[in-house]
Amino acid sequence: MTSASGSSWTTARISQSSMSTAFRTSRSSSSSTGRAWNDETCRSCMGKSFTVSKILDGLQMPHDLCVPVGQGMYADRIRQALQQGGHDVLIEDTRCDNGYSLSLVEKDGERTFISIDGIETKWQDAWLANLDATRYDYIYASGYGFQDGNTSGDVIMRFLRRKKPDCRLVLDPGPRLSGKQFEGELLQMGTILEMNQAEAKAMGQSEDVRQAARNLQKRTGQPVIITMGKAGTLCCTSDEETIVPAVPVKAIDTIGAGDSHTAGFLAALAQGKTLLEACAEANRVAARVVQHVGCSLQ
Numbered sequence: 001m002t003s004a005s006g007s008s009w010t011t012a013r014i015s016q017s018s019m020s021t022a023f024r025t026s027r028s029s030s031s032s033t034g035r036a037w038n039d040e041t042c043r044s045c046m047g048k049s050f051t052v053s054k055i056l057d058g059l060q061m062p063h064d065l066c067v068p069v070g071q072g073m074y075a076d077r078i079r080q081a082l083q084q085g086g087h088d089v090l091i092e093d094t095r096c097d098n099g100y101s102l103s104l105v106e107k108d109g110e111r112t113f114i115s116i117d118g119i120e121t122k123w124q125d126a127w128l129a130n131l132d133a134t135r136y137d138y139i140y141a142s143g144y145g146f147q148d149g150n151t152s153g154d155v156i157m158r159f160l161r162r163k164k165p166d167c168r169l170v171l172d173p174g175p176r177l178s179g180k181q182f183e184g185e186l187l188q189m190g191t192i193l194e195m196n197q198a199e200a201k202a203m204g205q206s207e208d209v210r211q212a213a214r215n216l217q218k219r220t221g222q223p224v225i226i227t228m229g230k231a232g233t234l235c236c237t238s239d240e241e242t243i244v245p246a247v248p249v250k251a252i253d254t255i256g257a258g259d260s261h262t263a264g265f266l267a268a269l270a271q272g273k274t275l276l277e278a279c280a281e282a283n284r285v286a287a288r289v290v291q292h293v294g295c296s297l298q
Contacts (some may be wrong), residue, residue, distance in 0.1 A: 002056055015229045048142050048172070050081060051295050053258045055263035055285060057085055061270060062137075066090050068127060069129055070119030071099025091127045093119050105255065123152035127208035133162035140262065143173035146182045153182055160189060167220070168192055168269070172262055173199055187220045194262050209234065210241055227261050227286075233279045244279040247287035256295030261286040 053065045065087045069075050071094040078098055082089055099118030105111050123145075133139075139160065146153040158168065169191045173183075175198070183203075187193075191214055193200075198207050204212025209226060213236035216224045226234040232246040251257075264285030268278035288297055 023254055024064070030077065037251045038137045046074050048144070048259050050078075051083065051259035052263045052266070053087070054295065055260045055289070055297060056267055059263065059267045059285070061263075061267040064090065064131075066114070066128075066131060068093055068119050068123070069092065070096050070228075074098040074100055090131065093122070093127070095119060103255070112146075117257065121147075121150055121152055121169075123155040125155055125158060126127040128155065131159070133159055133167075134164045136167055138164060138168050138266060139163060140170045140172070140266055142181075143171065144176075146180055146186065153180075157182055157185065160186075163189075164201045166190070170266055170269075172258075173203060175199060175202070187216075187263060190222060191220050192222050192225065193220060194227075194265060196227050196258055197229075200224070200226045209248070213241065225265065225279060225282075227258060233261075233283055234277050235275055237275065243274060244276060244283060247283050249287045249291050253289040253295075254290050257286045257290050259275065260295060 013154075049065065049067050053063065056063050065082070065085075067078070067082075068091040069079050069082070069089050072094075075098045088202055090123075097118050098120055099116045101116070102114040103111050103216070104114075118289060141156065141160070145156050150290065167190065169186070169189045171191050172194050174195075186294045193203075195203070200209055201207055204215040206212040207214060209228070213224045213234055217236050217238060221238070224234075224236040226236070228234060228243075228246075230246050230248075231243070233244045235242045237242060261282045263268060264282035265278050268281040273281065285297070290296055292298075
């Protein structure tokens with residue numbers, strides 16, 4: 001918990017927890033198979049939840065990181081990372097290991113993901129029984145936790161329904177939420193959408209990003225935040241649409257830039273800053289992160 005502007009703010013994160021490994025690759029033009037991958041660099045991280053949490057730690061924003069930890073070699077690494085970051089293991093289930101995701105990244109930024117599920121896709125109500133949803137003013141969740149045909153989404157939804165009415169849900173829908181079972185209800189929970197252009201166009205059903213933002217804002221009744229890379233961040237409310245300029249830097253590594261932007265946005269809101277101030281701070285945080293290899297503020 002931290003205090004800002006005389007008020008008390010608490011931020012929670014509800015998310016999956018899988019190991020992620022990023023391979024930066026280039027295509028081999030001489031390969032007889034037509035498409036071969038030459039490994040240039042390999043970097044391990046802990047997935048979206050850990051990325052946002054790591055940046056929040058760097059911004060000295062106290063928060064609860066609510067992720068399941070299983071039993072196995074990936075779980076051991078996640079448990080170690082939690083301890084190193086000063087976070088308690090809030091959820092532990094030894095039925096299986098945590099999953100992992102491989103991200104193949106080409107020089108032009110195109111990414112191919114290969115994911116193997118683990119304990120992070122087996123949410124249970126008992127995991128959240130001791131977590132009081134009414135304590136929080138902001139809750140961040142990822143759309144990856146709400147997949148059709150998986151009961152984990154039902155569990156997380158039951159927790160979110162217990163939050164207090166004025167608690168804002170900051171939702172990163174990702175590419176998988178559009179058209180899914182919980183999309184309608186999630187967007188009606190005092191939800192601030194924080195997403196990239198491609199996700200906004202798909203969910204907002206328009207190839208014009210501003211129109212997509214307007215469509216989504218009408219559905220949520222809350223601000224819609226869309227990251228647009230070098231073009232800045234679009235902040236769409238019921239009253240206005242504003243593009244907050246990006247910070248011009250030489251980008252070295254953009255992996256984790258979106259999650260870093262989310263962390264900066266969350267931290268600024270929790271400190272009592274306005275929406276436009278929060279977008280500007282998020283842009284500054286993302287700009288710091290992309291200037292070096294490895295998603296961190298260092």
